[in-house]
Amino acid sequence: MDWGALHTILGGVNKHSTSIGKIWLTVLFIFRIMILVVAAEKVWGDEQDDFVCNTLQPGCRNVCYDHFFPISHIRLWALQLIFVSTPALLVAMHVAYRRHEKKRQFRKGDQKCEFKDMEEIRKQRFRIEGSLWWTYTSSIFFRLIFEAVFMYAFYFMYDGFRMPRLMKCNAWPCPNTVDCFVSRPTEKTVFTIFMIAVSSICILLNVAELCYLLTKFFLRRSRRAGNSKQQPNHENKEETKQNEMNELISDSCQNTVIGFSS
Amino acid sequence: MSWAFLRDLLSGVNKYSTGIGRIWVAVVFMFRLLVYVAAAENIWKHEHDEFECNIKQPGCENVCFDHFFPVSHIRFWALQLIMVSIPSLLVVFHVAYRENREKHHKQKLYKNPGKIDDGLLCTYLISLILKTGLEIVFLVLFYKLYNGFKIPRLVKCDIKPCPNSVDCYISKSTEKMIFLYFLVATSCLCILLNLSELSYLIFKYSTKCYLKRHMKKQQ
Numbered sequence: 001m002d003w004g005a006l007h008t009i010l011g012g013v014n015k016h017s018t019s020i021g022k023i024w025l026t027v028l029f030i031f032r033i034m035i036l037v038v039a040a041e042k043v044w045g046d047e048q049d050d051f052v053c054n055t056l057q058p059g060c061r062n063v064c065y066d067h068f069f070p071i072s073h074i075r076l077w078a079l080q081l082i083f084v085s086t087p088a089l090l091v092a093m094h095v096a097y098r099r100h101e102k103k104r105q106f107r108k109g110d111q112k113c114e115f116k117d118m119e120e121i122r123k124q125r126f127r128i129e130g131s132l133w134w135t136y137t138s139s140i141f142f143r144l145i146f147e148a149v150f151m152y153a154f155y156f157m158y159d160g161f162r163m164p165r166l167m168k169c170n171a172w173p174c175p176n177t178v179d180c181f182v183s184r185p186t187e188k189t190v191f192t193i194f195m196i197a198v199s200s201i202c203i204l205l206n207v208a209e210l211c212y213l214l215t216k217f218f219l220r221r222s223r224r225a226g227n228s229k230q231q232p233n234h235e236n237k238e239e240t241k242q243n244e245m246n247e248l249i250s251d252s253c254q255n256t257v258i259g260f261s262s
Numbered sequence: 263m264s265w266a267f268l269r270d271l272l273s274g275v276n277k278y279s280t281g282i283g284r285i286w287v288a289v290v291f292m293f294r295l296l297v298y299v300a301a302a303e304n305i306w307k308h309e310h311d312e313f314e315c316n317i318k319q320p321g322c323e324n325v326c327f328d329h330f331f332p333v334s335h336i337r338f339w340a341l342q343l344i345m346v347s348i349p350s351l352l353v354v355f356h357v358a359y360r361e362n363r364e365k366h367h368k369q370k371l372y373k374n375p376g377k378i379d380d381g382l383l384c385t386y387l388i389s390l391i392l393k394t395g396l397e398i399v400f401l402v403l404f405y406k407l408y409n410g411f412k413i414p415r416l417v418k419c420d421i422k423p424c425p426n427s428v429d430c431y432i433s434k435s436t437e438k439m440i441f442l443y444f445l446v447a448t449s450c451l452c453i454l455l456n457l458s459e460l461s462y463l464i465f466k467y468s469t470k471c472y473l474k475r476h477m478k479k480q481q
Contacts, residue, residue: 005269006296041304048312048433058316059431063415070436078301082292089288097281173316173429 003033006085013088016095016126016136020209024202028085031198036077040191043184044074050183057173064169064180070157073188077195080150084202087139087146094135095126128213129220137213144206151199161196163188265299268347275350278357278376278386282459286452293448294343298336302441305434306336312433319423326419326430332407335438339445342400346452349392356385383467387460394456397449404446411446413438 007029014025047069053061128136155161163185170177182188269291276287309331315323357376364371378386405411415435420427432438 003300005266005291048308058314059416059429062312062314062431062433066415066434066436069434071440072305072434072437075301075305075437075441079297082296082300086292089292093281093284093288096284173431 003037006033006082009092010085010088013092013095016091016128016132018128018209018212020205020212021140024205024209027198027202027205028081032077032081032195032202035191035194035198036074036081040074040077040195043187043191044072046183047072051180052183053169053174053178053180055174055178057175057178060169060171060174060178061180063171064167064174064178067169067171068167068180073154073158073192076150076154076157080146080199083146083150084143087142090139090142091132091136094132098126098132133213133217137210140206140210140213144203144210147199147203147206151196154196161189161192163192265295268295268344271347271351271354274354275347278353278378278382280378280459280463282455282462286455286459289448289452289455290343290347294445294452297441297444297448298339298343302339302445303336305437305441306334309334309433313430314433315419315424315428315430317424317428319425319428322419322424322428323430325421326417326424326428329419329421330417330430330432335404335408335413335442338400338404338407342397342449345396345400346393349389349396352385352389352392353382356382378463383463387463390456390460390463394453394460397453397456401446401449411442413442 010025010028014022017025048065051061051065053064055061126132163182165182165185167180167182168177169180272287272291272295276284279287310327313323313327315326317323360372360382376382413432413435415432417430417432418427419430
């Protein structure tokens with residue numbers, strides 16, 4: 001049991017995301033989760049064993065370590081990744097609910113239902129509009145909030161993003177002030193800066209996706225308002241149909257760019 | 263045998279759950295199982311090696327560790343996670359029994375074997391009550407065993423063979439406490455979800471029953 005299970009869940013949401021959403025998911029899995037599992041865990045693996053204090057006083061090392069590292073970087077990043085991935089579940093639940101409704105319609109033999117069989121319903125990709133738009137947008141908003149909160153918490157707890165080589169500790173039972181040395185400080189600093197940079201890229205991607213969704217929403221609204229003002233006439237109907245088809249084509253082209261297969 | 267079994271079990275349960283039940287599965291999976299495996303397990307990995315007492319007397323550290331941690335926190339939570347997920351198996355078994363019966367009699371006995379009605383409703387309610395009960399039992403047990411939800415930095419130990427009272431230091435106490443609070447909070451959230459699902463189901467089916475009777479009387 002590992003992060004692979006998270007990949008399975010989020011991969012399902014991938015189908016209904018925008019193209020920026022798919023890029024975000026790729027960045028999340030390759031640059032954050034994979035780096036966390038493959039590299040960072042090894043670097044922080046011996047953090048307490050190799051945390052050495054210049055004293056023989058039993059207990060001083062434990063207490064100083066606990067004082068300087070209230071929560072290990074690795075665990076904080078793992079928590080951040082879990083919290084940041086959770087809003088995508090909202091979208092997954094909403095899609096599952098819509099699918100359930102369509103299946104119910106189909107079973108009742110509703111004439112309005114345009115699907116031929118259950119397989120089509122299962123494979124259908126829902127467009128991000130209506131209530132799904134609101135769910136999707138709020139999930140991005142929560143993602144942004146969680147990322148920002150965790151980055152701030154990290155900065156606040158560790159006084160910046162640098163890992164010092166030497167820490168001076170005078171917590172009881174250490175007699176006077178004691179020098180304590182952190183293991184692999186440079187490597188840890190490098191990884192910390194890397195994870196922070198990727199976190200910032202993810203924040204930027206989320207902001208861009210939010211702007212894209214808002215722009216699309218307002219454009220659609222103005223188009224609808226424009227269409228309803230005009231006189232209903234045959235040529236306009238054909239134009240709007242052509243517009244919708246063009247939109248569908250451009251959307252499906254965008255969404256075959258990158259991303260996991262789901 | 264690993265946690266993958268529990269993950270598959272939870273995905274199986276998801277199919278026959280109500281909406282709130284699915285949220286419960288998501289909370290257990292994301293906030294308890296994943297946090298346990300990805301983060302919490304590693305904190306307690308070397309707890310015995312890192313437990314240090316201010317004494318050279320052989321055996322004193324072992325005895326003191328055993329006194330203060332009869333069951334390690336992490337093993338306690340693993341047990342809690344497993345116990346709390348098991349009642350959901352009752353529902354899965356009942357649906358499998360229904361499908362088996364249909365196969366045996368070679369005719370459609372139920373409109374939908376997976377729909378929560380009559381017998382399956384009882385099983386579902388029992389599983390909810392068991393889940394909630396087990397969560398509360400484990401929380402109370404934890405509280406009683408460790409004298410509250412705290413992990414101190416220093417504990418004083420005076421059990422033989424330690425001469426007099428000896429200072430013993432627990433490693434990573436702050437980090438352990440953060441995760442302790444997190445896991446207790448998610449436990450309480452799960453209890454709330456179970457209780458609301460219980461009340462929702464009781465309300466829904468009692469109104470259904472009442473309306474049916476009312477319609478019959480009118481006829």
